[in-house]
Amino acid sequence: MEVTIKVFRYNPEKDKKPSYKTYKLEAIETDRVLDLLEKVKGYQDGTLSFRRSCAHGICGSDAMRINGFNRLACKTLVRDTGAKITVQPLLGLRVIKDLIVDMDPFFEHYRSVKPWLINEDPEPEKERLQSAEQRAIFDDTTKCILCACCTTSCPSFWANEQYAGPAAIVAAHRFIFDSRDKAAAERLKILNEVWGVYRCHTVFNCTLACPREIQITKAIGEVKMALTTGKLE
Amino acid sequence: MKTHQFEVIVVGAGGAGLMAGLYASRTAKTAIITKLYPTRSHTGTAQGGIGAALGSEEEDHPEWHTYDTVKGSDYLGDQDAIEFMCEEAVQAVYELEHMGLPFDRTPEGKISQRPFGGHTNNVTGKPVRRACHAADRTGHMILQTLYQQCMKNDVNFFDEFQVVDLLMVNGAAAGVVAIELATGELHVFHAKAVIFATGGHGRIWEITSNAYAFTGDGPAVIMRRGLPLEDLEFFQFHPTGIYKLGILITEGVRGEGGILINGKGERFMEKYAPKVKDLASRDVVSRAIYMEIRDGNGANGQNYVYLDVRPESVNKYAALDGRLNKDGAPYTVTGEEILAKLPDIVDFCRVYLGVDPITQLMPIQPTAHYAMGGIPTNKYGETILDEKNNTVPGLYAAGECACVSVHGANRLGTNSLLDLVVFGKHAGLRAAEFAKGAEFQPLPADPTEFASSQFDRIRHADGKENAFDIATTMKKVMFDDMGIFRSGKGMENALKVVRELKERYKHVTVTDTGKIFNMELMNIWELGNLLDLAEVTTVSAIARTESRGGHSREDYPDRDDKNWLKHSLAWVHENGKIDLKYKPVVITKYEPKVRTY
Numbered sequence: 001m002e003v004t005i006k007v008f009r010y011n012p013e014k015d016k017k018p019s020y021k022t023y024k025l026e027a028i029e030t031d032r033v034l035d036l037l038e039k040v041k042g043y044q045d046g047t048l049s050f051r052r053s054c055a056h057g058i059c060g061s062d063a064m065r066i067n068g069f070n071r072l073a074c075k076t077l078v079r080d081t082g083a084k085i086t087v088q089p090l091l092g093l094r095v096i097k098d099l100i101v102d103m104d105p106f107f108e109h110y111r112s113v114k115p116w117l118i119n120e121d122p123e124p125e126k127e128r129l130q131s132a133e134q135r136a137i138f139d140d141t142t143k144c145i146l147c148a149c150c151t152t153s154c155p156s157f158w159a160n161e162q163y164a165g166p167a168a169i170v171a172a173h174r175f176i177f178d179s180r181d182k183a184a185a186e187r188l189k190i191l192n193e194v195w196g197v198y199r200c201h202t203v204f205n206c207t208l209a210c211p212r213e214i215q216i217t218k219a220i221g222e223v224k225m226a227l228t229t230g231k232l233e
Numbered sequence: 234m235k236t237h238q239f240e241v242i243v244v245g246a247g248g249a250g251l252m253a254g255l256y257a258s259r260t261a262k263t264a265i266i267t268k269l270y271p272t273r274s275h276t277g278t279a280q281g282g283i284g285a286a287l288g289s290e291e292e293d294h295p296e297w298h299t300y301d302t303v304k305g306s307d308y309l310g311d312q313d314a315i316e317f318m319c320e321e322a323v324q325a326v327y328e329l330e331h332m333g334l335p336f337d338r339t340p341e342g343k344i345s346q347r348p349f350g351g352h353t354n355n356v357t358g359k360p361v362r363r364a365c366h367a368a369d370r371t372g373h374m375i376l377q378t379l380y381q382q383c384m385k386n387d388v389n390f391f392d393e394f395q396v397v398d399l400l401m402v403n404g405a406a407a408g409v410v411a412i413e414l415a416t417g418e419l420h421v422f423h424a425k426a427v428i429f430a431t432g433g434h435g436r437i438w439e440i441t442s443n444a445y446a447f448t449g450d451g452p453a454v455i456m457r458r459g460l461p462l463e464d465l466e467f468f469q470f471h472p473t474g475i476y477k478l479g480i481l482i483t484e485g486v487r488g489e490g491g492i493l494i495n496g497k498g499e500r501f502m503e504k505y506a507p508k509v510k511d512l513a514s515r516d517v518v519s520r521a522i523y524m525e526i527r528d529g530n531g532a533n534g535q536n537y538v539y540l541d542v543r544p545e546s547v548n549k550y551a552a553l554d555g556r557l558n559k560d561g562a563p564y565t566v567t568g569e570e571i572l573a574k575l576p577d578i579v580d581f582c583r584v585y586l587g588v589d590p591i592t593q594l595m596p597i598q599p600t601a602h603y604a605m606g607g608i609p610t611n612k613y614g615e616t617i618l619d620e621k622n623n624t625v626p627g628l629y630a631a632g633e634c635a636c637v638s639v640h641g642a643n644r645l646g647t648n649s650l651l652d653l654v655v656f657g658k659h660a661g662l663r664a665a666e667f668a669k670g671a672e673f674q675p676l677p678a679d680p681t682e683f684a685s686s687q688f689d690r691i692r693h694a695d696g697k698e699n700a701f702d703i704a705t706t707m708k709k710v711m712f713d714d715m716g717i718f719r720s721g722k723g724m725e726n727a728l729k730v731v732r733e734l735k736e737r738y739k740h741v742t743v744t745d746t747g748k749i750f751n752m753e754l755m756n757i758w759e760l761g762n763l764l765d766l767a768e769v770t771t772v773s774a775i776a777r778t779e780s781r782g783g784h785s786r787e788d789y790p791d792r793d794d795k796n797w798l799k800h801s802l803a804w805v806h807e808n809g810k811i812d813l814k815y816k817p818v819v820i821t822k823y824e825p826k827v828r829t830y
Contacts, residue, residue: 045744046753049745053269054278056480057580058373059272059277060272103270128331132342213580
């Protein structure tokens with residue numbers, strides 16, 4: 001089948017403002033949008049720039065807006081998009097070139113919640129024991145690949161980029177509910193601040209955008225609940 | 234041009250690079266340079282587990298792990314290094330747990346372990362539970378955990394900087410040259426010690442599980458500086474890639490009881506590996522699949538077979554094999570359990586194949602997966618200069634880009650994650666220790682000269698040739714003639730084609746003349762790395778007139794220990810000529826014997 005792919009283009013070295021460019025190419029239903037971008041770059045326009053690496057939904061490099069929804073280009077098939085495809089950079093982050101956005105503010109928010117295990121007790125000789133049930137509580141939020149699909153789909157983040165955003169709260173959740181971690185109170189305090197968890201208005205865009213199908217709004221709800229009740233269960 | 238100075242520079246931020254950076258930064262001023270964001274590294278795609286004889290689930294010993302690894306390597310692995318890795322494994326896994334890695338747990342709360350190919354109880358010969366796992370995203374959890382620890386410890390990062398050259402002064406490492414992708418500007422990183430941890434080069438082949446980023450940058454850069462590469466002819470084809478796409482389906486599927494089925498519905502691995510069947514070594518299983526296809530037993534007459542993890546099949550064959558749980562009850566699984574243990578596999582199959590593995594068969598074919606060969610090192614990560622094992626002062630390598638050699642001619646599943654944690658750590662420790670006792674070498678007068686000349690050549694090529702075409706042709710010929718089975722004639726053809734492509738590459742087109750994120754220019758430079766490594770791989774393979782592990786020749790079907798129990802070292806000279814020399818395999822306890830599963 002022939003598909004048309006309309007791509008957001010912006011080269012800061014040449015362009016005063018962004019524009020769209022449309023390419024036509026042959027595709028099959030199981031082609032990934034990433035495959036199409038690669039073919040456009042390979043045969044039609046070498047100047048088209050985007051990030052990509054693993055090409056199967058694990059590394060999180062190729063998050064972009066595809067037909068209006070935040071998606072990974074490598075996990076979105078022509079079967080899902082149909083023959084008319086529009087590709088734009090993620091919203092809410094500065095565009096550097098074409099589909100490449102500045103990820104630094106996103107990773108800043110991630111770091112702000114101290115996303116590492118904090119437990120200063122002496123380490124046991126073997127593993128710290130943890131029951132399968134304790135492990136299951138935070139299983140969902142360990143899946144996050146930091147692609148930014150969630151945060152850049154969130155109207156609260158669009159309104160103000162100081163908001164920590166869903167990805168950072170997911171990272172915090174992963175540690176707050178880990179029975180081995182001792183810094184839940186510290187992280188909850190960070191998320192209780194003005195740009196913390198209460199900027200979430202349960203729009204559910206994040207949950208719909210997540211390519212890992214993490215129940216993000218639920219995780220944010222659990223963090224809010226922990227703040228309200230002071231309990232972690 | 235900007236210049237930076239650090240005592241230790243780590244190139245690459247996958248598992249090995251992060252581990253090296255974490256350890257080096259404890260005592261030395263360290264920076265990690267990566268062409269991606271660290272969390273995009275390919276370690277994140279490793280699925281099934283990390284091998285360590287913890288004995289959480291049943292009796293196991295590091296000595297058994299050592300023997301299995303030696304046997305898996307088809308006796309080409311260096312046994313002193315393998316002993317070291319398998320002994321360090323236990324503490325390494327506990328250390329990851331202490332860092333916060335969310336391993337799955339046993340009912341007692343210990344780290345859960347599953348069976349994997351080639352890992353056995355050395356008394357019974359049956360599969361042993363040795364792979365420590367976090368669902369089927371163990372690599373993802375290792376990468377996340379190590380990056381988190383680096384943030385906690387304030388390790389310096391230069392994200393999205395592509396290292397393009399190694400600086401060598403007075404025979405020692407003096408730093409690296411990198412391009413900042415966001416500006417196109419060259420940066421010189423002056424260092425006392427440099428650790429390469431740049432990963433593999435599987436993008437040479439058409440069907441591959443490897444990321445776009447896996448273009449062999451470290452080995453290619455080092456080779457251009459006159460240093461040798463070891464055992465490049467040994468490249469692993471993983472048995473179970475998604476048909477046509479090559480996306481990895483973990484061996485953990487078979488660890489959980491999945492079986493391989495040919496087009497006639499037969500479980501064929503019984504013929505090829507009567508004892509461990511579907512859990513034989515990867516080289517053995519990939520060859521078996523290829524032979525089934527060649528004998529007309531592919532599914533629907535095509536070049537794929539099926540992987541079957543439907544609960545009714547798993548339970549049927551587990552009963553036939555007499556597989557038991559720890560409590561002695563027969564081993565059984567439900568659809569929910571498969572989904573809980575292998576969520577990503579189920580997701581990949583649904584997204585890319587439209588197949589639900591709980592109720593349907595997965596079409597699979599072998600996929601180019603892992604470089605056993607690479608930058609020669611000893612077990613401390615020190616880079617080796619020659620066939621006498623002399624080392625290069627201040628130069629280190631770890632992870633897939635390195636060849637210690639613990640994987641020999643064929644790597645066991647779960648040993649790559651182990652390799653990068655153990656040798657990443659030791660390379661980091663050694664490099665920092667070296668830096669403490671060393672002075673900075675003076676920088677060359679024009680440190681970016683060699684890097685600039687390479688990019689000038691690409692930019693000013695006369696532009697008749699399409700890079701995408703060159704890459705496609707290389708991948709196809711390497712998959713057809715340098716794949717699972719090889720022959721002198723086929724390999725000569727591959728070499729001829731690759732050399733023609735290298736000529737065409739000199740006339741490649743670059744349309745993007747900009748500086749900011751010029752990914753076209755970077756991708757073309759990466760293609761040059763792949764072409765160089767494809768050539769050395771093929772030359773090394775043609776010379777080795779035997780079959781061993783991942784190097785399987787139809788014209789030399791047997792292993793030849795008399796002539797070939799040795800590692801290849803390949804040097805590329807400035808005029809393009811490739812020299813091969815050899816060095817002996819280190820044997821401690823295990824004399825080579827016939828390898829059956």
